[in-house]
Amino acid sequence: MTFPALNPAALLNALPGNIAQGLVWGIMAVGLYMTFRLLHFSDLTVDGSFATGGATAVMLIISGVPSPLALLAAFGAGLLAGLVTGLLHTALGIPDILSGILTQIALYSVNLRIMGARANQAVSVDKYFLVISLRKINRSLLTGALIVLAICVVLYWFFGTELGSSIRATGSNPSMAKAQGININTAKVLTLMLSNGIVAMAGGLLAQYQGFSDVNMGRGAIVIGLAAIIIGETLGEAIFGRHLNFFGRLIFVALGGVIYYIVVGLVLWLKMPSNDLKLFTAMIVAAFLAIPNLREKARNSYGKAAKKGGAGNGDAGAK
Amino acid sequence: MAMLELNNVRKIFNPGTINEKTALEGVSLSLEEGDFVTVIGGNGAGKSTMLNAIAGVWPIDEGSIRIDGEAITGIPEYRRARYLGRVFQDPNTGTAADMQIDENLALAARRGQKRTLRWGITRKEKESYRELLATLDLGLEDRMTAKVGLLSGGQRQALTLLMASLQQPKLLLLDEHTAALDPRTAKKVLEITNRIVTEQNLTALMITHNMKDAIRTGNRLVMMHEGQIIYDVRGEEKEHLQVSDLMKKFEQASGGEFANDRMMLS
Numbered sequence: 001m002t003f004p005a006l007n008p009a010a011l012l013n014a015l016p017g018n019i020a021q022g023l024v025w026g027i028m029a030v031g032l033y034m035t036f037r038l039l040h041f042s043d044l045t046v047d048g049s050f051a052t053g054g055a056t057a058v059m060l061i062i063s064g065v066p067s068p069l070a071l072l073a074a075f076g077a078g079l080l081a082g083l084v085t086g087l088l089h090t091a092l093g094i095p096d097i098l099s100g101i102l103t104q105i106a107l108y109s110v111n112l113r114i115m116g117a118r119a120n121q122a123v124s125v126d127k128y129f130l131v132i133s134l135r136k137i138n139r140s141l142l143t144g145a146l147i148v149l150a151i152c153v154v155l156y157w158f159f160g161t162e163l164g165s166s167i168r169a170t171g172s173n174p175s176m177a178k179a180q181g182i183n184i185n186t187a188k189v190l191t192l193m194l195s196n197g198i199v200a201m202a203g204g205l206l207a208q209y210q211g212f213s214d215v216n217m218g219r220g221a222i223v224i225g226l227a228a229i230i231i232g233e234t235l236g237e238a239i240f241g242r243h244l245n246f247f248g249r250l251i252f253v254a255l256g257g258v259i260y261y262i263v264v265g266l267v268l269w270l271k272m273p274s275n276d277l278k279l280f281t282a283m284i285v286a287a288f289l290a291i292p293n294l295r296e297k298a299r300n301s302y303g304k305a306a307k308k309g310g311a312g313n314g315d316a317g318a319k
Numbered sequence: 320m321a322m323l324e325l326n327n328v329r330k331i332f333n334p335g336t337i338n339e340k341t342a343l344e345g346v347s348l349s350l351e352e353g354d355f356v357t358v359i360g361g362n363g364a365g366k367s368t369m370l371n372a373i374a375g376v377w378p379i380d381e382g383s384i385r386i387d388g389e390a391i392t393g394i395p396e397y398r399r400a401r402y403l404g405r406v407f408q409d410p411n412t413g414t415a416a417d418m419q420i421d422e423n424l425a426l427a428a429r430r431g432q433k434r435t436l437r438w439g440i441t442r443k444e445k446e447s448y449r450e451l452l453a454t455l456d457l458g459l460e461d462r463m464t465a466k467v468g469l470l471s472g473g474q475r476q477a478l479t480l481l482m483a484s485l486q487q488p489k490l491l492l493l494d495e496h497t498a499a500l501d502p503r504t505a506k507k508v509l510e511i512t513n514r515i516v517t518e519q520n521l522t523a524l525m526i527t528h529n530m531k532d533a534i535r536t537g538n539r540l541v542m543m544h545e546g547q548i549i550y551d552v553r554g555e556e557k558e559h560l561q562v563s564d565l566m567k568k569f570e571q572a573s574g575g576e577f578a579n580d581r582m583m584l585s
Contacts, residue, residue, distance in 0.1 A: 169415045
């Protein structure tokens with residue numbers, strides 16, 4: 001089989017765009033990392049708060065607010081979304097995944113309201129100064145990389161502070177955290193807020209990058225974020241092993257987003273049906289999440305135990 | 320003034336259901352500063368429930384609790400932590416497995432304090448932790464940046480003890496903290512416990528299923544049965560106590576069902 005239409009130059013041309021988009025999703029993944037890995041909380045709010053960030057940023061920019069400020073406002077909107085999920089979970093006792101889903105669904109309506117009852121809103125780079133834009137790809141790559149770096153530095157600092165340590169303790173062992181005088185509910189709410197703030201900011205960046213916000217732009221965000229986390233961690237651990245510190249981990253998670261979008265670009269270049277993209281992504285994430293468990297099972301299986309122990313001969317394994 | 324004062328504390332679990340259980344039936348207990356009290360009793364006697372009531376794991380139904388004169392009955396668990404050092408039966412409960420040894424100590428050093436945006440551990444602290452860990456004689460001082468999840472159960476309990484006593488607590492709660500360890504490790508952890516309690520002159524409550532340990536350790540012994548304290552002995556009287564005395568006492572209280580109980584062990 002030959003691919004006459006496959007032009008290497010087309011792949012190369014698409015690369016900068018894929019990297020820029022990957023950087024934005026990398027920021028989203030770093031936000032997700034806080035809840036998913038540090039708090040052990042699967043937060044589905046992000047599908048909604050990502051779009052909230054996009055909607056907030058675009059509406060503010062087209063009403064005349066400078067785009068960096070609009071980005072800050074998107075962060076603030078994300079904080080609020082996280083606060084809602086956090087209160088549903090801690091104050092009202094709703095299980096973590098359900099709290100996130102409830103906020104996510106509610107945000108769909110909220111996002112439509114923000115966008116003036118329209119499913120999408122355009123923001124043109126010709127009319128406004130945008131932080132990043134696919135029309136200004138070189139500058140966007142630099143800005144994107146700087147934002148990633150800044151966020152990773154801030155988070156590295158934050159999780160090294162007394163407050164950040166108390167969040168890590170809450171995620172690692174809530175009983176221990178309580179015994180050490182940590183209010184685990186506050187810690188959870190705070191983490192959910194910060195995480196969704198960063199996710200919403202990523203949404204605000206993506207909307208500027210692509211020139212519009214869309215009420216569906218966050219659909220499946222958590223899966224893309226997880227893919228980035230898994231790709232990044234796997235790669236980071238493969239290269240640095242046990243020397244991978246927290247800062248390196250955050251950087252690699254962001255890089256995971258970039259690699260993900262490079263692979264997506266490759267898949268599209270190969271003329272695979274783009275409608276199947278989410279299916280492939282879900283399958284890859286499921287596979288990676290399953291690997292540690294399957295490995296453990298293989299090491300520790302009844303079948304293996306039976307083989308080792310022989311057919312009911314109790315002494316066979318004892319030598 | 321008493322360091323700990325339980326006044327007629329009652330706790331009923333699952334009230335109004337078929338699983339209703341009166342776990343504490345009007346427990347009153349007063350500990351003087353420096354009292355080291357061992358607590359014994361069969362399964363379901365209310366020993367752990369009493370410790371959890373003091374720690375504030377849930378609110379009590381009746382009665383009151385004071386620590387060093389301060390009423391804490393209405394204060395939630397995380398805010399009581401400022402007064403309490405706790406070591407649990409399960410070695411996994413007292414430490415954060417994903418965090419380093421020194422980070423765990425730093426968390427404990429800030430028990431009861433506001434957690435700010437200052438750096439979570441200082442260089443000076445690290446030095447003092449190294450010396451402190453060396454006193455355990457477990458080699459942990461050379462593994463300060465190792466994740467606690469890599470430690471054995473005994474090492475984790477010893478570390479938890481250090482953490483519990485790092486900010487001198489008004490009361491140390493030891494909930495069968497040697498029960499999950501092998502006999503040799505249990506002995507070592509008990510030695511460390513004795514040393515820390517004596518050195519810092521701590522007030523402590525220690526639950527144990529080992530009657531010999533209960534007699535040998537501390538200056539006072541209480542026995543619980545069906546949510547009540549049925550025996551309270553201290554000083555010289557306690558020193559002369561024999562395991563057989565305790566068994567007799569227990570048989571009187573429980574009406575001869577002793578043979579089935581876990582207290583038979585040792």
